[in-house]
Amino acid sequence: MGIPHFLVIPYPIPGHINPLMQLCHVLAKHGCKITFLNTEFSHKRTNNNNEQSQETINFVTLPDGLEPEDDRSDQKKVLFSIKRNMPPLLPKLIEEVNALDDENKICCIIVTFNMGWALEVGHNLGIKGVLLWTGSATSLAFCYSIPKLIDDGVIDSAGIYTKDQEIQLSPNMPKMDTKNVPWRTFDKIIFDHLAQQMQTMKLGHWWLCNTTYDLEHATFSISPKFLPIGPLMENDSNKSSFWQEDMTSLDWLDKQPSQSVVYVSFGSLAVMDQNQFNELALGLDLLDKPFLWVVRPSNDNKVNYAYPDEFLGTKGKIVSWLPQKKILNHPAIACFISHCGWNSTIEGVYSGIPFLCWPFATDQFTNKSYICDVGKVGFELDKDENGIVLKEEIKKKGEQLFQDQDIKERSLKLKELTLENIVEDGKSSKNLQNFINWAM
Ligand code: UDX
Numbered sequence: 001m002g003i004p005h006f007l008v009i010p011y012p013i014p015g016h017i018n019p020l021m022q023l024c025h026v027l028a029k030h031g032c033k034i035t036f037l038n039t040e041f042s043h044k045r046t047n048n049n050n051e052q053s054q055e056t057i058n059f060v061t062l063p064d065g066l067e068p069e070d071d072r073s074d075q076k077k078v079l080f081s082i083k084r085n086m087p088p089l090l091p092k093l094i095e096e097v098n099a100l101d102d103e104n105k106i107c108c109i110i111v112t113f114n115m116g117w118a119l120e121v122g123h124n125l126g127i128k129g130v131l132l133w134t135g136s137a138t139s140l141a142f143c144y145s146i147p148k149l150i151d152d153g154v155i156d157s158a159g160i161y162t163k164d165q166e167i168q169l170s171p172n173m174p175k176m177d178t179k180n181v182p183w184r185t186f187d188k189i190i191f192d193h194l195a196q197q198m199q200t201m202k203l204g205h206w207w208l209c210n211t212t213y214d215l216e217h218a219t220f221s222i223s224p225k226f227l228p229i230g231p232l233m234e235n236d237s238n239k240s241s242f243w244q245e246d247m248t249s250l251d252w253l254d255k256q257p258s259q260s261v262v263y264v265s266f267g268s269l270a271v272m273d274q275n276q277f278n279e280l281a282l283g284l285d286l287l288d289k290p291f292l293w294v295v296r297p298s299n300d301n302k303v304n305y306a307y308p309d310e311f312l313g314t315k316g317k318i319v320s321w322l323p324q325k326k327i328l329n330h331p332a333i334a335c336f337i338s339h340c341g342w343n344s345t346i347e348g349v350y351s352g353i354p355f356l357c358w359p360f361a362t363d364q365f366t367n368k369s370y371i372c373d374v375g376k377v378g379f380e381l382d383k384d385e386n387g388i389v390l391k392e393e394i395k396k397k398g399e400q401l402f403q404d405q406d407i408k409e410r411s412l413k414l415k416e417l418t419l420e421n422i423v424e425d426g427k428s429s430k431n432l433q434n435f436i437n438w439a440m
Contacts, residue, residue: 010111023208066081082117129203131201169222233417244320277284283389293316376410
């Protein structure tokens, strides 16, 4: 019998590539063979940092159908171009990969969301399929429940809630506001795509989730397909980073007192307007603690922030991208101002760092509820009537968090509980082993 050979296909954004890459490292450690299919554009962008991965993972590429100069910050454009252009090319690529190693043919395709088309291609070729969901299991439960929510009249056929109410997807799950459903910022076209993808994802035998039973235990009763295998933390660096990581951040942190630094980052997609940017800058000044702030280059080079004239920033360091997992594990970090993307959420939990939550879109609102209401390891930064987080709010909640010993203790407890899942006999480790056995 050969070794299990996985073809893995991420949607080309760091929030999908990073956790899938982590999963690949775990699978490789278990003796599996990995072929990693990137879009050509995404591969070129990440290639320089991939040296370590190259040893264990075989990289292949297909074009995403766009021109090199096309604006890839327009996710709709990327999504639909991929859906049109990549499916007809995949069967040939699979044939070529299999021809190189007749003993160990691809036995299973793992995709992240938006790449459901690859499960269809695999299905037609008799290859098993699996989804790696990169958000929380709860957000997956919401998406899975779309047909029922429409039938029950909770949302209409465009995904818009019919009234502001609290809903509970299963008896033990926390109640959530309908206004915070993960698709709340989607237009009809993207909502239809989401609903259609959920149907396609049924071809996936497992829906692997980068989470733990303990974090979201009630969610797993929603469907037997849900399989928690997290936290996926095989490497403390994202080798597939789109941007150059600023390593001087670690030297700077070394010089800061223990648990003194506010870390500020909003992931790879979120964009704020100049007005909000000014409030954040001045809020960090006002809070008067050392801060490490990621001001990411915009994906389309269109947004160029200007720092407000009054901004001093004397206590801080501003970088364009950094090795986030290493940063979160540094003893100088005290708290994390985060947009609550699931990767950032799970990385913060893994490091035992309390949060100041600032959700922007998609699943980030449900993630915020888990952080603040279920785990009680963070505070939400409230917006004013114009939807702005004011500088005074940053100072107030920041100070509140620095003074709160209980929240620090709860964060460390949650960390311990989370780590137990990935020790040799941990629940996530066992799920992963069962999954590999199934794939074989
Ligand atoms: C997207 C969605 O926005 C998010 O809601 C969903 O849950 C996952 O996909 P993104 O917005 O990029 O992701 O946020 P997040 O999930 O937090 O992923 C960001 C990744 O970039 C994290 O793995 C983080 O470690 C990494 N990162 C961020 C860096 O490596 N360096 C940085 O400077 C900032």
